[in-house]
């Protein structure tokens with residue numbers, strides 16, 4: 742059996758020499774640094790994965806909303822389509838809508854369904870030929886211009902095109918006041 746010849750550290754005394762204390766402190770510091778680096782290495786990709794969709798701009802894509810003959814000239818109707826959401830788990834929240842009016846045989850105009858004040862969905866009132874927002878009383882003329890209430894900007898228009906007899910709307914992020 743090996744004997745302890747250190748006069749400053751008699752066996753069974755529980756006391757540690759300055760060298761032992763400093764070695765233990767060194768290993769403890771190394772453990773903390775390695776542990777911290779490992780945690781950081783795992784946390785950075787996880788945080789990026791969670792928050793990346795918030796910073797990534799949704800792409801604009803064309804969505805078909807129906808055949809040309811399905812829309813009557815002069816009528817404004819709501820059409821529904823899949824948003825260009827960048828997150829695959831968006832589910833039903835990726836469903837969006839727009840107000841579409843066929844103005845002539847081959848001309849369409851589309852308005853965002855969201856009020857430009859705080860984003861509430863506006864309703865089309867065919868008798869009054871106005872868009873009304875139920876949240877704070879915003880009113881828009883049939884061309885989307887502000888008629889009354891807190892909105893400062895007209896209803897956002899979406900590009901519309903006809904391809905092979907089908908009406909398509911170009912998607913865009915929800916247009917609200919920022």
Ligand code: FES
Nearest residue numbers: 856858859874879
């Ligand atoms: S959200 Fe439409 S008026 Fe406020």
